[in-house]
Amino acid sequence: MPHPLAPVRLGLIGAGRIGTSHARVIAERVPGAVLAAVADARPGAAAELAEGYGATAYDDPQALIDDPGVDAVVITASSTAHADLIVAVAGAGKPVFCEKPASMTLAEMDRALAAVDAAGVTLQVGFNRRFDAGFAAAHAAVERGDLGQVQLMRSLTRDPGLANPAAVPPWTVFTQTLIHDFDALLWLNPGASPVEVYATADALVAPDFKEQGLLDTAVVVITFDNGARAVAEASFSAAYGYDVRAEVFGSAGMVTVGDGARSSLRTFTAQGAAYDTARGDVELMIDAYTGEFVELVASVREGRPPVVTGRDARRALAVALACVDSVKAHAPVAVTEAGLGA
């Protein structure tokens, strides 16, 4: 019964698309949380978002971090700033939630982890699929042993649209998009470690931008040390909406997750039978986005680590970076112990 407890006051760094979405989720769907402050270095951006929620606005993230009215910090800034911000929040002794990827290199990630460990704070990373009811049920089935030995896996992300190909940094498909799938696959094969990846990618959606490094379509095969093979797939342009699915096949059976349906409505007309698909990540994953902040509040209140941590982020990043190497090498590439971390 959470009510008698004071609400957890969250500070949000980064008022872009995902920051704005998270602010709304926190304010409208997460019991026990208050959006207390917003910071964004872009002039006016923090104020604009903060206003609607009665939150304090900061241009300087450090000021937000130091605000005694902020109990924990949510980082939704640009990915390249994540590691430094984690270090800064840890330095202030506050719990951190950081969007994925938590860093762009393993060295940065190790620095962030060291700061978090030294400060004794918790670090939760935004792998929201773990909070989707279907993914969670799949994980529970695997953990219970319902599927026997895991042998074949699949996870995919297809985004409905590539608004601005020119703005997509190289390797985004691995470090920003498929990193969700890598975390899901590692989580759904508990106790096993990836030993090798083979990745292939291309610019099929926006071929004109291939020369400047855009890769919008990718397929990855991961080999685990328990023999399981996993396939991860991504596209930046699904005509039918936002598509997130997974499949785990083992010696005793299979589970699949993800149907993309907006509701239980089924429509039958002269065109046949149909259902509406979710068109955006927030629409498809709204319960998962909510769940990750419910978990943030609960872990902060209970002084315990969240269920998905910086170490999970490091493992997924190691796979993503190995994919980059694989594409460059046009060959399978080992994922080493050093890569995966302790």
Next chain:
Amino acid sequence: MPHPLAPVRLGLIGAGRIGTSHARVIAERVPGAVLAAVADARPGAAAELAEGYGATAYDDPQALIDDPGVDAVVITASSTAHADLIVAVAGAGKPVFCEKPASMTLAEMDRALAAVDAAGVTLQVGFNRRFDAGFAAAHAAVERGDLGQVQLMRSLTRDPGLANPAAVPPWTVFTQTLIHDFDALLWLNPGASPVEVYATADALVAPDFKEQGLLDTAVVVITFDNGARAVAEASFSAAYGYDVRAEVFGSAGMVTVGDGARSSLRTFTAQGAAYDTARGDVELMIDAYTGEFVELVASVREGRPPVVTGRDARRALAVALACVDSVKAHAPVAVTEAGLGA
């Protein structure tokens, strides 16, 4: 952007099963609402529920109604007390949310409606299916004319278990259970009015209790003035869980609603392919239960009538009472203008 507004303070009358569930939904899932007070005439009941939420406890409902710290009242007391409580809350000039059925007779209902109208307050009734995404999408399809002329309809409610047959009042299957389906059918056939019902019911789940009036299985045919025929069906014992479905068939197509799935997980084992079904009404309808209180808060804040009102409750009750007459008469029974109300 609701945040700068003060939260709406809700008082809850009735700390039974559904009151307890609603308290939790309000506290944990409804932004802008606070559970400020709980009243229940049973000694200790209000205090037990109120404690977890930091709410004030009352034994006397009128004291809760008069509490200036209560902005609006949620009635989840026993059905026979509903009308009197609506009148009392209206007398205090506060908005009311009342669980279905809002009354047990049309005369009581008219008295409650008159009190609400005289006081100029709003009355929302707990027809939660209107807030289910599937039902709402079905309604939108009908309203848009996607289905052409409505011709055949179906709505059903199957409860997973009949815990205490001895405690079930006669006619409950119509006035408490199928009243949800009647409202749904009336709502999904907009502009049309029911003109006749034929109802048949039996004690098939607990035949030993038939003599004392238990009816646990029922089928109703409703004829509307636009010619559409609707079938409503109920059972008090579905082995597979809580089952709520609807179907609307018209000259241009059909929609169906309700699959009972807990999540998108599908499991394939030596037994075949399967998915888990929702086992209780709260599990199945949690988003709808949330939605009805989000609507309560919004309508209170905006000073407008809610989307489902006392007049909707009266229409559904008229159909339920005609079903009782039909079973007694073993014949079809007219639903009159007087029965439906202005």
Next chain:
Amino acid sequence: MPHPLAPVRLGLIGAGRIGTSHARVIAERVPGAVLAAVADARPGAAAELAEGYGATAYDDPQALIDDPGVDAVVITASSTAHADLIVAVAGAGKPVFCEKPASMTLAEMDRALAAVDAAGVTLQVGFNRRFDAGFAAAHAAVERGDLGQVQLMRSLTRDPGLANPAAVPPWTVFTQTLIHDFDALLWLNPGASPVEVYATADALVAPDFKEQGLLDTAVVVITFDNGARAVAEASFSAAYGYDVRAEVFGSAGMVTVGDGARSSLRTFTAQGAAYDTARGDVELMIDAYTGEFVELVASVREGRPPVVTGRDARRALAVALACVDSVKAHAPVAVTEAGLGA
């Protein structure tokens, strides 16, 4: 292993729509059967159909019946002629397959049954749903007791189009269309007998033809002597195709049958997710149409009664005729022992 056996030579009486369809099914899909003869009193009709299959054409059905090259007779003539034709074929000592309804009155049906019994021949009736894999699996589940005590049932038939409303005889919706559903419901509630029906019907598809007796939309409630209630529903105009479904709900669970899908293809486009529906009865039920003739051949060869007989036809007819009475009486109507037959 049927091959060493000589093929069963079938004579077909009635070269209309369903006769033409059955001829094709027999010739192209039924091992061990040969379409040996076709009879139709309309000039040239038999010859036109017979030619394609190298079959003998007759204008006079009796000549076909007497042809020593015909081992068994398939009756697809007009319904009013069925009983006389059954009597005639029985008189020739040959097995009979008769399309539903096997007669239009119980007296005719009794005459046909008496002739069949006297001759010691078999009579199979065209209730093809029994040969659909889904319906058969539902029946098996009920027979095994998987569903416990049967409590609620549903069966529906929706035809994609009403080509010529002027040509539809009164009561067709009960005697020609819903008779399929009545047989299915009786079959899926084994050991129980219908005791009462309530039927309501209207002309919603083609209201201009209501005065001349057209009823194109109907809902029937059947009460069985084991307490089960069944709903049967029909419409002559489903925009989305041919729709045949059933549901059996019992104390231990439920089965549903019928998804209307043409194949396992699912299509995801900017309009959402979709599948194609079957557009006609032959398309939807082709395997069932095949199965009933495979059964005909097997029962003829093995000298045993088919799995669906004239007595089944009489029971379904008794329900259909009670529905006619119910609509006329605007009241529930008993289905008597005399009506159901021994």
Next chain:
Amino acid sequence: MPHPLAPVRLGLIGAGRIGTSHARVIAERVPGAVLAAVADARPGAAAELAEGYGATAYDDPQALIDDPGVDAVVITASSTAHADLIVAVAGAGKPVFCEKPASMTLAEMDRALAAVDAAGVTLQVGFNRRFDAGFAAAHAAVERGDLGQVQLMRSLTRDPGLANPAAVPPWTVFTQTLIHDFDALLWLNPGASPVEVYATADALVAPDFKEQGLLDTAVVVITFDNGARAVAEASFSAAYGYDVRAEVFGSAGMVTVGDGARSSLRTFTAQGAAYDTARGDVELMIDAYTGEFVELVASVREGRPPVVTGRDARRALAVALACVDSVKAHAPVAVTEAGLGA
């Protein structure tokens, strides 16, 4: 209207599991076909199978080929014998149906193709998925351009059981199992050619047999010259039955194929909602197995090439052999023009 035509008399070489299944399909489901002869070098095998169908039995395949009562020959012998048998049948000037793989090497395949071309006979290969209604509808959607540019594909085969691991020749997973998927993927990406494969495989089902070369689990990535990436997956042990599925994703949408359902029956019990899955290839693909022999009969009668030919077999074999090379090289391997053939 096929009837006036004489039946096509088929000779079957190879009375093993698939030969026995094909014999039954031909005899019981294919109009216009007669199983006239069976040959098998194993003593008694041909006679045992032939007897049930009144067919002539031969120990010597050449005797069957030369039998003037055989119009066309179906080869279901061991794969290593396929190419020689094709050459022999072609030498007799008769049409050939050969199970996949039509040969074990490209050189053998070229020899068989040359013989077929020189004789002017037709060669159909047993890629039965092309005759499945779902796969055919997917292909039609791609051909119509419904999916836009093909970008990502998937095809999988999971067999329900590995009866005798010791008897499985090395590379079977590619040359016998995944060759179906390779053909399906090439067919579903019309106009494109595979340029590279990356394959990984392991013995996860029966690890004790890995040393003797068993590979029972495999994942393959194929890159096409239009940029599309396809994933093919196989396992020799699916607990839930025989699983054949495909997915094609393009710039305008996606299609999926394969649900494994035995019928439209859905069962709801205390365990949840379920459907039965097909347990063997014949059960799952019976309509496709029938369809390929209907096509054989039609192509023989019409003197035209069948819709799936020896050239299709050569292309799929080229991909399978490249997979073998990829596993050996632990690297992606090019599929050359020479490999694919003219």
